[in-house]
Amino acid sequence: MNSFEIHALKQRTKDIIFQVTAIVGLLFAVTVLLLLLINVFQDGWGRLSWQFISSYPSRKPESAGIIAGLAGSFFMVSLAALLSVPVGIGAAIYLEEYGKKNRLGKFIEINTANLAGVPSIVYGLLGLGLFVRWFQLDRSILAGSLTMSLLIMPVIIIATREAIKAVPQGIREASYAVGATKWQTIWHHLLPISFPTILTGIILAVSRAIGETAPLITIGALTYVTFLPKNITSEFTILPIQIFNWVSRPQQAFHENAAAAIIVLIAFTLLLNSVAIILRNKFSR
Amino acid sequence: MNGSSTLLPVSETTEKNRSPFSFSREAYVVTREKVVHAILMLCALVSVFTTLGIILVLLFQTIEFFKEVPIINFLTDTQWTPLFQDKHFGIMPLLSGTLLTSLIALSVSVPLGLIIAIYLSEYAPSFLRKLLKPFLEVLAGIPTIVYGYFALITVTPLLQNIFPSLSGFNALSPGIVMGIMILPLVTSLSEDALRMVPKGLREGGYALGASKLQVSLSIVFPSAFSGIVASVILAFSRAIGETMIVAIAAGQLPNLTANPLQPVATMTSYIVQVSQGDTPYGTLAYNTIFAVAITLFIFTFLLNIISFRLRKKYFSMGGD
DSSP states (O other): OOHHHHHHHHHHHHHHHHHHHHHHHHHHHHHHHHHHHHHHHHHHHTTOSHHHHHOOOOSSGGGOOOHHHHHHHHHHHHHHHHHHHHHHHHHHHIIIIISSSSHHHHHHHHHHHHHHTSOHHHHHHHHIIIIIIISOOTTBHHHHHHHHHHHHHHHHHHHHHHHHHTSOHHHHHHHHHTTOOHHHHIIIIIHHHHHHHHHHHHHHHHHHHHHOOHHHHHTTOOSOOOSOOOSTTSBOOOHHHHHHHHHTSSOHHHHHHHHHHHHHHHHHHHHHHHHHHHHHHHHHO | OHHHHHHHHHHHHHHHHHHHHHHHHHHHHHHHHHHHHHHHHHHHHHHHHHHHHHHHHHHHHHHHHHHHSOHHHHHHOSOBOTTSSSOOBOSHHHHHHHHHHHHHHHHHHHHHHHHHHHIIIIISOHHHHHHHHHHHHHHHTSOHHHHHHIIIIIIHHHHHHHOTTOOSSOSHHHHHHHHHHHHHHHHHHHHHHHHTSOHHHHHHHHHTTOOHHHIIIIIIHHHTHHHHHHHHHHHHHHHHHOOHHHHHHTBSOOOOOOOTTSOBOOHHHHHHHHHHTTOOTTSHHHHHHHHHHHHHHHHHHHHHHHHHHHHHHHHHTTOO
């Protein structure tokens, strides 16, 4: 073997070592996550029953349930989506189709990117100062939904912009060529074409809203609620806060309740995320 | 010719008959365009108002706080005990707790994330990449409260087998779990940056006889460096702002220490701690959470800006 061959062999060995390291790292990360998930399922599966889903919280872990959290999460997230989807899509249309060249548009664009990176707990304090105190909405579902709608709006704006950007320029020009106005072009062509991608963004935003805990703790959503929300001014709790409450207790039995509630929470968020990703992969082809 | 002259009056009359309607129709369309434009602009402005709202709410309560506590104490005192009899308001213990957990998270997610990103972008067969990317995205959707449960219930007891002196609440376990949580973010953004490097650079390396690893590490990686730094900074910002994992597993005990085996409090976990209790509105203890939040906001804001600039510059250069 001459020196060149030795050198080549060395390089090839290093190459293989790197690949093996990378694959081991990848497997390690995936395995750790799967193990953690399996662990939660083992801890909580035994507690999961219709009784658990349909009961109110209780001091006795074996008779406690998540119905109040489920209902609160459902109402809070639905209302938040209702508030932020139209506004978010409107903002995205403005940024893509109207404000692209002017300074206001550029400013809002940077601003939206920054908002997407603001920690969720800071939104919680915004909600506390603005909606709970200033608007005097107290610890109502409306205050929670407004806070959550501001939190998920950047997600919706960014997803919608990507969707509208992906519509070929020719579609716009063809529409203008037959005399359509800007809004007609947007309403009849851009929105229908980009709808699947926008829907993907909305689903991801909703999934994010379901899992967020911190902002609703700061606005003072309760942990012990034994009634279903009647209207948007009702006090409420949400599933993640119920989990937080149970995890924070020392008793093993409450940890099992937390694990069971986590299974329900993960089922919702993973289902939504999977649907969103399948939807996107289907339509991006 | 003849046909057109007979047609002309007809069209003129219809034009005349329609003219009031056609005028109002045109006016209607023009007005509608303007109204729609204004509504859309208002929607876009909501995001500006949100930023403004955050800054104003935080500033207002923080000013109240600094009326009672000198800013110099806030920055230099080494104790944080606003809820005790002997009150101290030094942000240092919260900052050290935040940095400690975040740095542990980065030391897990950055090396692992970068190796996986290089592998996915340079080595992996395309079917593996197509399989893994959605998988990583789905994982990114797991709520952070779930990771908090992992940290407290599963990882801490596991680590206690390795470090017997590890306390039940500590910085290490939430740090590691946070690292796993931000791993998909680091991997995905770094891989995007690596894939932006033009093919020609790689081929240039191969033409000089470099191996795949040499091309990856000495050509592709340095070329994508600013894009990768942007992803790491964003991950850092995410770790600093992460709340539920540390609130559950780190112990909520303000502790000026670099020892990861001890309980610590972070800025975020302190805010949760106060919000959980029944601290009355307007009291000094209530105002502390806004002073802490504005510190948190400034940190993450600066990191996000740097990351955003770097990424924008990198991707507008077409990856160079």
